[in-house]
Amino acid sequence: MRLMPRTLILIALLVPALLPLQACAEQPQASNPREAAVAATHPPGTAIASAHSLATDAGLEIIAAGGNAFDAAVAVSATLSVVEPISSGLGGGGFFLLHDARSGKDVFVDARETAPAAATPEAFLDADGNLDRDRSVNGPWSAGIPGLPAALVHVAQTYGRLPLKQSLAPAIRIAREGFPVYERMARGYAARRGVMERYPGTRAVFLADGDTVEEGELFRQPDLARTLERLADGGFDGFYRGETARLLLDGVRAEGGQWTAEELAGYRVREREPLRFDYDGWQIVTAPPPSSGGVALAQMLQVLAPWDLAALPQGERVHLTVEAMRRAYRDRTFYLGDPDFVEVPVGLLTDPAYAAGLRASINPDRATPSDTFSGRPTPLEDEETTHFSIIDAEGNRVGATQTVNLLFGSGLVAPGTGFLLNNEMDDFALKAGTPNAFGVMGFDANAPEPGKRMLSSMTPTFMSSPDRVAVLGTPGGSRIITMVLLGILGYADGLSAPQVAALPRFHHQWMPDAISIEKDAMTPEVVAELRAMGHTVNVPGEEVAGGRRSSDSWGNLQTVSWDRRSDTLEGGTDPRNPVGKVGIRPTP
Numbered sequence: 001m002r003l004m005p006r007t008l009i010l011i012a013l014l015v016p017a018l019l020p021l022q023a024c025a026e027q028p029q030a031s032n033p034r035e036a037a038v039a040a041t042h043p044p045g046t047a048i049a050s051a052h053s054l055a056t057d058a059g060l061e062i063i064a065a066g067g068n069a070f071d072a073a074v075a076v077s078a079t080l081s082v083v084e085p086i087s088s089g090l091g092g093g094g095f096f097l098l099h100d101a102r103s104g105k106d107v108f109v110d111a112r113e114t115a116p117a118a119a120t121p122e123a124f125l126d127a128d129g130n131l132d133r134d135r136s137v138n139g140p141w142s143a144g145i146p147g148l149p150a151a152l153v154h155v156a157q158t159y160g161r162l163p164l165k166q167s168l169a170p171a172i173r174i175a176r177e178g179f180p181v182y183e184r185m186a187r188g189y190a191a192r193r194g195v196m197e198r199y200p201g202t203r204a205v206f207l208a209d210g211d212t213v214e215e216g217e218l219f220r221q222p223d224l225a226r227t228l229e230r231l232a233d234g235g236f237d238g239f240y241r242g243e244t245a246r247l248l249l250d251g252v253r254a255e256g257g258q259w260t261a262e263e264l265a266g267y268r269v270r271e272r273e274p275l276r277f278d279y280d281g282w283q284i285v286t287a288p289p290p291s292s293g294g295v296a297l298a299q300m301l302q303v304l305a306p307w308d309l310a311a312l313p314q315g316e317r318v319h320l321t322v323e324a325m326r327r328a329y330r331d332r333t334f335y336l337g338d339p340d341f342v343e344v345p346v347g348l349l350t351d352p353a354y355a356a357g358l359r360a361s362i363n364p365d366r367a368t369p370s371d372t373f374s375g376r377p378t379p380l381e382d383e384e385t386t387h388f389s390i391i392d393a394e395g396n397r398v399g400a401t402q403t404v405n406l407l408f409g410s411g412l413v414a415p416g417t418g419f420l421l422n423n424e425m426d427d428f429a430l431k432a433g434t435p436n437a438f439g440v441m442g443f444d445a446n447a448p449e450p451g452k453r454m455l456s457s458m459t460p461t462f463m464s465s466p467d468r469v470a471v472l473g474t475p476g477g478s479r480i481i482t483m484v485l486l487g488i489l490g491y492a493d494g495l496s497a498p499q500v501a502a503l504p505r506f507h508h509q510w511m512p513d514a515i516s517i518e519k520d521a522m523t524p525e526v527v528a529e530l531r532a533m534g535h536t537v538n539v540p541g542e543e544v545a546g547g548r549r550s551s552d553s554w555g556n557l558q559t560v561s562w563d564r565r566s567d568t569l570e571g572g573t574d575p576r577n578p579v580g581k582v583g584i585r586p587t588p
């Protein structure tokens, strides 16, 4: 490949550090004329893709009862909170990207957890000044103030048509009546039980029958049903004040945490302007800070834009894409954080001219070494989180990614509440330059402060062209962004929704300086070609740094799309997760 003179190589790795950050204002957020032009055309029904069939069915039930995509989102989100305690829940947070067809407006509902005032950086250091990893991922100190319940209330009351009580009814029913434990949940429990069984509140939920969680058994959550009912009856106050708040404060304090009633009652969702940019004839609408996803996507796609990737042999395509990933994740490390607390240079980082500088630093024949910064990232840990995508018959869209962070979050259930608290505090740079559970690190921009939101990779995304509309997203920690990137490239290449969900994956996050690939994502010849270019490639089954093995597969991508030419809806649920479901309800 000879796409660029070698003399331009490696210059731009230093460029970002030299650019004046204050020079960059927020991106202008014009409304999309293409959207307005097609606002009169409606999809032929509703499509929902989620990681669990009961959640997809709950959404369809609410649509059948006269709800819109936003009511359905409340039902799907709450039901996922019940059936995937491994991934997300009332004790966690999330991002809801919404498109309102009537106004043509997009909005990003930020329900990310916030840092409690007591959670100073010092609180997470051990006697030697090292990051106390037990504190950062297990128990009360690892938990931020939950945001998801506030999002359910906000989305229902601001955008929905049905009462919150009605949209929460399926989740309440399933919490009370139970659902069969699936293999991934039983496996996750076995992996995390050592921590979970430390806490009496958690034991009361997961060992209620005196026995461990096993595949196929009915899992009932009566406390969670009551908590959801209080939310349904009381709205915001039904969770953040009164009985639930009291149980939460008691439970956290009993385990040595220090939440206050004011912090709970003071939690607020934020409505933010989504990030918006064009790629290859598509408009992309995606997650702004405190997600790092949208900024990274804008960088990577603008770096890649001049190349006809689909026409390149796989080795070259992967090399260029990895080089774009490497550069975007480097910037994530230094610049991204909660925009309510730090000035994030969004305008600069998403400027096409900046992308051109990054592109010029790519050597088409050689990997650019990442080690311009010292640090020893840890390997990726097991990971969870969940995403769902909806397009309704009116043209409304929802892409939502919600999480308690790692498997079963902090492992702590405050007695009587029925739900696990998140361990999202680990997404902060608790100790500057020390990698978190996903091997990503950060500095001042993502240091913990009272009330601050920790940086996220969750990237719910819309794509639209004159011909097609798509909603996509996935869990996967720091790998979320590269999965969404590959999904966007897949749609841009004309793939169907199921093909996008099934796409083989590869990932690079600057540090560690290695490409991870899924099993069978590329041939041994392509791996050899990449290694010859200087890339480290972690192949499943082979040993990687630290004596660990690279995972065979990752992600749980859920996507829906509407083809305006053929007026058809389709969905793709990730084949890596056997309990996911696409549901389509044609307009009667």
Ligand code: DON
Pocket (backbone or CB within 6 Å): 383, 384, 385, 403, 404, 405, 406, 424, 427, 455, 456, 457, 458, 474, 475, 476, 477, 478, 480
């Ligand atoms: O917000 C984030 O970026 C992480 N807490 C998401 C965690 C996650 O996706 C775990 N993965 N599968």
